[in-house]
């Protein structure tokens with residue numbers, strides 16, 4: 444792992460987009476392809492964001508006053524703003540998920556307990572390295588989703604829009620925590636070790652959160668749907684398999700989050716996935732929500 448040849452990527456302006464999705468229109472507890480496991484997997488991700496992303500912010504804030512690079516400091520501010528908005532929008536949709544029959548509070552409480560009793564007691568170095576690792580995994584998932592929109596076929600619209608929006612901002616700020624770590628700590632060997640641990644922990648947590656939600660719904664037993672979930676996630680062309688290559692790149696000597704580009708995905712989102720009615724700052728939003 445190393446810094447890129449130049450810091451051009453730090454010229455990218457990172458700013459939260461103020462979205463407001465019409466979540467009230469979600470209809471079905473199996474809102475993803477009529478499959479309880481696929482739906483609960485996405486609901487579990489959503490339920491974990493408010494507590495998880497707050498920990499990411501805190502782990503970066505611990506080092507904020509040691510960052511000397513003004514361009515990076517500006518991006519840190521944007522990163523904090525974006526993650527704050529993600530947590531806010533996910534907190535809103537989590538209420539809707541509860542209305543459909545999920546118990547998202549159980550996931551949030553379980554994660555918060557881990558953060559309060561274990562993570563917050565760990566060193567600042569560990570917490571930042573874990574955030575860098577989680578941000579890399581989030582970014583490669585986000586890139587996969589934007590490049591493979593068919594992966595979310597069958598997902599109800601406001602929830603799908605939420606995930607595309609979240610994904611584009613994860614791409615946008617994908618290098619921020621990495622650059623902070625390299626500037627204030629720079630211990631690449633340690634980071635590689637924490638990444639291996641983090642990918643294991645994150646997979647365990649994602650599975651745990653999905654099963655908490657499924658077992659607390661009335662639909663927990665459905666072998667056919669479970670089989671479809673497994674092939675969606677782990678089968679040929681499934682997300683997990685496709686993430687192996689970009690995951691491994693993290694350990695290459697020349698790795699940097701922008702090493703393989705990604706700016707084109709921000710444009711793709713604006714062109715293919717964004718509609719002004721999703722954004723409070725746009726006149727179209729005001730028109731669509733007036734009266």
Ligand SMILES: [Fe+2]
Nearest residue numbers: 496526529613
């Ligand atoms: Fe986020």
Ligand SMILES: [Fe+2]
Nearest residue numbers: 526578581613
């Ligand atoms: Fe992020």
